[in-house]
Amino acid sequence: MGIKGTDVAREVSDMILTDDNFASIVKAVEEGRVVYDNTKKITKYLLAVNFSEIFLISYAIIARLPLPLLPIHILWMNLVTDSIPALTLVKEKGEKVMQKKPLKEKSVLDNIFWYILIAGALCFFVEIFIFLFTLNRFPIEKVRTLVLTTDILFEMFFIFTIRSNKKLKEIGIFSNKYLIYAVLISLILHIFVIYTPLNILFKLMPLSFSDWLLIVPLSLIGVLAFEAWKYIKKN
Numbered sequence: 001m002g003i004k005g006t007d008v009a010r011e012v013s014d015m016i017l018t019d020d021n022f023a024s025i026v027k028a029v030e031e032g033r034v035v036y037d038n039t040k041k042i043t044k045y046l047l048a049v050n051f052s053e054i055f056l057i058s059y060a061i062i063a064r065l066p067l068p069l070l071p072i073h074i075l076w077m078n079l080v081t082d083s084i085p086a087l088t089l090v091k092e093k094g095e096k097v098m099q100k101k102p103l104k105e106k107s108v109l110d111n112i113f114w115y116i117l118i119a120g121a122l123c124f125f126v127e128i129f130i131f132l133f134t135l136n137r138f139p140i141e142k143v144r145t146l147v148l149t150t151d152i153l154f155e156m157f158f159i160f161t162i163r164s165n166k167k168l169k170e171i172g173i174f175s176n177k178y179l180i181y182a183v184l185i186s187l188i189l190h191i192f193v194i195y196t197p198l199n200i201l202f203k204l205m206p207l208s209f210s211d212w213l214l215i216v217p218l219s220l221i222g223v224l225a226f227e228a229w230k231y232i233k234k235n
Contacts, residue, residue, distance in 0.1 A: 034094035051120030080186040081155040088178040142205040153219035
């Protein structure tokens, strides 16, 4: 006990209850499980989307094609997708965490490796399709703008399905308001870059309405595929 316990007892104890309430142990376990679950969500998100970039650049180098993304593009993408949006996942509420059995996982990657690999592969296939489809049709600056924007949109849509094992309509799109704000901020920042003189610094080009009609549906493949998998698995 932190209040009534003696100094000697507190020195040798493994756990100290600062409020002398045994119910605090239950609350602490619940909070710890929520934190662990959210850490796994962030890990899944960051590794899945970054694997695709590794595959994409490696493919272009091996095939001796122009780089689909420059270093500044990767840095920009990591800034707008891997920072604020990923951090908002810590605000996800626990889903019946106290009804689960104690975990026996040895690593945070346990039970999510294949999820990461499949998600990364989906993102890679979308990126490589956009890259090869537009490579000989547009200047390389526009091709890179299309690839970069597609990747950012893919990640912004995909983060919504990674929030839970439940279907998106069950947890609600707007249940985490911080995530909504983060996604909007990221998209606004990227649009600002490609439609202002900053695009010269980033070596990008403005996109037309038809370009958006091409990349937006493809960017939805990740969230649609995993939402469909959830539906099939549940039924």
